[in-house]
Amino acid sequence: MLVVVGIVIFFLGLLFSIAWHELGHLAAAKLFGIKVTQYMVGFGRTIWSRRKGDTEYGLKLIPFGGYIRMIGMFPPKKDEKYGRTASSAPWRAMIEDARQMSAEEVAPEDAHRQFYQRSPWKRIIVMVAGPVMNLILAVSIFTAILMGHGLNTPTLTVSSVSACVLPATAPDTEHCPPDALPSPAAAAGFRPGDRIVEFNGRHYGSWEELQLAIRGSAGTVPVVVERDGQRVTLQATLMQTDRPKLDSPREFEKVGFLGLTPTTELVKQDFAGVARTIGGFVTLTAQKVIELPERVPDLVDAIFGGERHQDSPVGIVGASRLGGEVLASDGVGVDDRIMMMFNLLAGVNLSLFVFNMLPVLPLDGGHIAGALWESIRRRFARLVRRPDPGPFDTARLMPLAYAVSLVFIAYSLLVLVADIVNPVTLF
Known part of the structure; x- marks a missing residue:
């Protein structure tokens, strides 16, 4: 029942995001005196x-979308009021x-209220x-969560120690086979609860900095930890192994x-922290949008029984x-579930912002690019x-717009099928 309720609530949130997007177009068009004949959510x-x-x-x-209809989207042909040229x-x-x-x-009576005339x-x-x-909605949600609830931030305190070394692609990372080597941390005597004070003679202020230092080190290094109020120096012999890149897990x-x-704790962010975090979200989202064509083979493979990665593209259904x-997840508090749902909704709105800004018709970015080109041409002529x-x-550009629309429709159907037969799961 909770799954169904969560699906309905999140679906309504997506519909609100679509309506909110179109409201922006509607308000701006009416502000500039453009006649808008329709404001529709859905197709x-x-x-x-x-x-x-x-x-x-x-x-x-x-x-699965929405639109507003403005009159006069295309200018009449030069030296011709309106009409179709046979070809x-x-x-x-x-x-x-x-x-x-x-x-x-x-x-x-509306000849002066056309879009192209502005x-x-x-x-x-x-x-x-x-x-x-969509960007405003995403930033508002992220800001409220980051400043009011906090961001799960890794600390310098050890949560768990890997018992052995397994390949990064191993299907079972919970159990060690008999022939597995002990991890450098286990061999050095690290324990859960240890707080790392120094690594190889240097102090680090965050787990991210320490992680980079660990990944860039080799051989035996001294590590000072605080354990039960006392400082203990451990000798860790790091090994070189293949691990996913931090900025590209595949x-x-x-x-x-x-x-x-590391352990994690909720840390409320200030304005600078919010700006850095949201900036990182925008960069990551833009990267994922650019990578969409590369995901086609993975989506096809997922449809026919292959692995569906957590960062795989999803549609409204997914x-x-x-x-x-999220709403039905076990072992997660109600507050955390609500925050996760809002985070998902904010992420969707951020994706809508980035995707719609692509400079191709029929997306909003295509019309923006056309208006920019017109402005450049007119300034150059003057x-x-x-x-x-x-x-x-x-x-x-309509033939190109139709071709792009067909590609988008085909991609959306591919994602829809994958969301149905092999959906992305978080837990």
Whole structure:
């Protein structure tokens, strides 16, 4: 029951994120006098709607996105008011059809309220307002959690000591086979509860700094620990072994290995800590978005019974299922479950921000790129005293937009199938 409740709650949170995104577009468009005919959450058949002023607000049957419809997205063809030019080229037909459909939405009394007529900077604000709303929501959630609840931060106190050395790819890391070598930490006499004071003659202020020092060391090094109020010097002989890279867990490198796991504690962050943490989240999210094409083989493999990694892409179904898993998890306090669900929701909003800023149509970033190019062209024309080239005709990019849309749809279906047959699990 908790899984179902968690799925429903998280799914509603995702729908709110979509509606929040489109609200940004809507508010900016109305601010600049652009007529918005529809504000919809979902796609397909309308299941509920209500008209207020010029705009129809509603919910659609397929809740996998949303949109607002603004009139005049494409400028008319030069030297031609509206109309379709006959051509045997399929891409030309796409362009003219898109331009004609855009023109048909414009009533004579609304001719001055079209999107393309607004200056480039206004169009950029309209298109960037949606992703920025997701960024605002993500930053607000992360800030509330980091400053109010705290961040699980590893300390210099030992939580557990690895009994033996196992390959990083070993399926069972809980039990040591008879022929396994003892870990350097176990051989040196480390115990849970030891607080590391010095490593190889140096003091380290955080576990992250100490971890880098361990990975970069070899041979026998002295380690000073505080145990039961007394300082004890241990001699640890580090070994070189293959371990996942810190910034890329799927790649391995040969590093120094000791065999310690630190304890963690909740540390409330200040504004500087929040800025650093969120900056790291944004960088990591951008990296994962760029890596999406590389994940196709893994997704196909997962569909046919292969391993589904925890950092695998997920869609609305997979993300909602993770929400249900978090809410129903055993051994985790209610507060921690709630924080984890909000963290997941903030992560989704951060992904929506980064993804929508990609400079390709039909994403918001594609329209932003078009408006920027138009601004550059007009400034250059003024500089060299040439006639104003006019609005950039984004309709010419519709064949590319259709191709990109097909790729997105295919990728989304691939992720959907993987989320159903082999979902990502956190625990």
